[in-house]
Amino acid sequence: MSCTMEDELTAYLDGELSAVDAARVRSHLTSCSDCRSTEALLRRTMTQLVALPAFEPSSALRRRVLAEVEALPRPWPERMRAWLRPSALAPAGLVFVTAALVAVVIGQRSLSARAERRTELAVAENYELLSDYEVVGLDPDDLEVVEHLDQLEKEGRP
């Protein structure tokens, strides 16, 4: 058989032809018994296919799919958002502030330790002088007084 119009029959039944082409097929069917027979067979089969049982996946499949997806490495945008969440930012901020405070305290201690070292150095350098005057343990101001004692004594004289 095989009429040239046969190729249009499935699309005709599926409503996929333009109005003009559908009208042409309709007109053809009135005069072609082969196409009428094929069209009836196609129509019958389509109806039967609609009535076939549909496969229904199990509820366990959802759990498996979501578990596998959860286990995948997160994409970058998601990771960035996780980092910028307040619950993640608050502890990070606390750590930063604490670290800054610790740095300031350590810095101050280091400065005072350096000043102490300078004093000790001055004492060492002027040990002989200090020993002479038995003033070991005086602070730098006292050392200055000791160094200029002669002048002070002159100025202090009546």
Next chain:
Amino acid sequence: MLRVAAGDTAAFASLYDRYHRSVARFAHRFVQDAGKAEELTQDIFVKVFRHAGRYRATARFKTFLFRVAANHCLNEVRRGEYRVTHVVEEGEEGRPVEMPAPEAQSPERAVEGRELEATVAAALQRLSERERVAFTLCRFEGMAYREIAEVLSASEAAVKSLIHRATLSVARAVEAWQAGARGPARSEA
């Protein structure tokens, strides 16, 4: 879908809930086995999640989804990972179930329904891969020729031809089964 691309699993769960039956049915038409169809469905959805960034909003999501599904099913079947069987599983708790059609209430209708299902399944296996994809999407998922053309990266004219050949082939197989199954019964009665 943009949220899924950004890794939003809640948005992905919504997509899954909406489309998993369609994908599972599609996969089942390929492998005719409930367990294997579920494996394929799982793989397909994980692929969709991983490659969500490739989705372009200009395409319908369903088209994108079935493009992934069709490619995955064809690749797996070609690799021989999934040998086609024609076993209809007995329903158990937590296991996939073949839902009976409303018409198949009586035992005779149930048997007839299973035989028709097996006939269609066998006819599908004789189709070319592209015919099978086009036929399944058209007949069981109700997709338009234009959408199927997008899934297959083909012209609408090509899809029209694929669907016609496939439908006619299945129709002839069903006709032959009916002639064999019902013919003698009628003559006996």
